[in-house]
Amino acid sequence: MIGRLRHMLIKEFIQVFRDKRARFFLFGPPIIQMLIFGYAATLEIKHVPTAIVDYDNSQVSRDLISRFTASRYFDVRHRLADSRQIAAVIERGDAVLAIQINAGFARRVRKGQVAHVQVIVDSSNSNTALVGLGYVNEVTGAFAGDYQLETLQRTSPLAIARMPKIVLDRRPWYNTDMSSQWFFVPGVIGNLLLVIVMTLTAFAVVREREIGTLEQIMVTPIRRAEFILGKTIPFFLIGLFDALLISSVGTLWFKVPLRGSLAVLTLGTVLFLFCVLGIGLFISTVSLTQQQAMVTGFFFIMPSIIFSGFGSPISSMPTFLQYLTYINPMRYYQTVLRGIYLKGVGLEALWPHLAAMALIGGVMLTISILRFHKSLE
Amino acid sequence: MTGVPYTIEVHELTKSFSGVVAVDHLSFSISKGEIFGLVGPDGAGKTTVMRMLAGVMAPDSGGAVVAGCDVVASPESAKQRLSYMPQRFGLYEDLTVDENIGFYAKIFGVKAAARDERAARLLAAAGMSEFRSRLAGKLSGGMKQKLGLVCALIHTPEVLLLDEPTNGVDPVSRRDFWCILYSLLNEGVTILVTTAYLDEAERCHRIALMHEGRMLFCDTPARLKANLPGAVLSIVTSQPREISERLAGQSGVSSVMIVGDGLHLMVGDAATLIPQLKEIIAAAGLSYESIEQVAPTVEDLFVEAVTGTMRGMEQ
Incomplete structure (x- = not known):
């Protein structure tokens, strides 16, 4: 044997x-x-190719856009003048996300009204789309938060001290x-x-x-x-x-x-x-x-x-x-x-x-x- | 017949593949030291018989005893005592000649000294002594078959089963091959060989003709030829096809076969038929060199048997 x-x-x-x-x-x-x-x-999503249409062209809208350009999650490749160009850019695959800021955005923000930012996303890759939207949400959320804080500071600074806050302490185990x-x-x-x-x-x-x-x-x-x-x-x-x-x-x-x-x-x-x-x-x-x-x-x-x-x-x-x-x-x-x-x-x-x-x-x-x-x- | 110790005994062996009968109640016996040829066209069931005797395929019914071992009941029992060479070259092409021989020797438990002595002798007989370190895949077709035979013989089997061993082999290698086979008979080895070469069939002690899984007949080539009903006529001609069209179906002519230099006819009575045939050929304006009665070959036997069987089936 x-x-x-x-x-x-x-x-x-x-x-x-x-x-x-x-x-x-x-x-x-x-x-x-x-x-x-x-x-x-890798599951990480970074440098999402992004197109931006800014009809407002104000200090506020530029401020918002700069937050996107500064983020490593977005790669702002296209500054479009016309929203009708968005479709072509996304179809070619040159952009996955398109952010459109309409005229009057700054005015509404200053007046304390609801200001819309439109996000168009190529969700043929659902995961990228989902994560991309999340990032957009985070950026605009932070932007709005800062603006709200600024406004409060001007109008009723005392209220800020009483505002409740929740801070997340992240402790990723094993893979910090x-x-x-x-x-x-x-x-x-x-x-x-x-x-x-x-x-x-x-x-x-x-x-x-x-x-x-x-x-x-x-x-x-x-x-x-x-x-x-x-x-x-x-x-x-x-x-x-x-x-x-x-x-x-x-x-x-x-x-x-x-x-x-x-x-x-x-x-x-x-x-x-x-x-x-x-x-x-x-x-x-x-x-x-x-x-x-x-x-x-x-x-x-x-x-x-x-x-x-x-x-x-x-x-x-x-x-x-x-x-x-x-x-x-x-x-x-x-x-x-x-x-x-x-x-x-x-x-x-x-x-x-x-x-x-x-x-x-x-x-x-x-x-x-x-x-x-x-x-x- | 009883009491004779046959080395191979096949009794009513039957095997079918999805409803098609490949081997149909086949029986024959082979004595020790005999070389027995199984002859038949492709699809006659020869390979199936070989595989069943080698113990790698179980029959549907019937029995077979090889070298005293019941290969149906316990297929592993005979493996040490027999050797089977499949039709396809079954050695490792990426191993050298020596490595192949060494591997099979070890699998069969042959001692190193016996292996070396035997390998040297067999390789010399095969004319392959100088190729011992060549990869098997780099050998010619004839050399591969001879290497197969050397590997099959390295454990000194009592029974050798060879399935179309010289298929596609050049004449020189075929001669070497048969020389080795004959030398084995002196050692008492029993050989069962299938072949499609009918000249090779004549070299066997006895032959069995197989057709569609059944045995048509089985005897020594000489006796088979002697018992052939009728005679064989040879017509030497340069117009074999035209003449064969005229003569086929003539009364007294049972079969017509085109051969190298003309035609072979199987006829009832040669003496009376020759003048008639000469007339028919002349009337058709065709020419020939000679018409004469010749001794039958195994090929004549075989064609007569197969066409005879088919005629029988049509009636």
């Missing part, structure tokens, strides 16, 4: 490392993708700067491991089926378990190595703190790899060609990432989909990754997630091994 397995492993490693392209594929893309994700995967890079980088480790290890495992088995070597090896006395272990152990080890590689990029390059225990992180990664190997093997049992394996792989990758809380929070999903996320190993791994990296929690907080991955991994591997027949049917 051990002898045959050892030779199966030697053969796999020779094959994996002989091909120059395969060698690069194992270690190059993970690092490159980590860098890309680390920089590009609320950097979305810190949020994403640990999560990306999970995504990359899923894509790399699942694809490699599925392809390795399907390739043997496709090129006919599986038929040859099935007539040898090799046992099912030996063949499957021989096929999975190399990718398990490569997966662990890739995890080390990309988490090093996260820690050393992006300076995301690793606050928890490395041992627990390793345990979580091992359990997650069990799940991924199980899925990869499962794909190989339902695919006859590498092309089929690739399509089936996509079918697993997208939902795994979306239903994991990697980007959008699970709590915002419809209830029945939230239940569905419980069978997604990535969900638990994301929790483990962020728990260890940012929160610095350990086994006491993460054991249910580790147990869930152990269970899912065990079930997936068992199903795949049972489905893998040492026959041609």
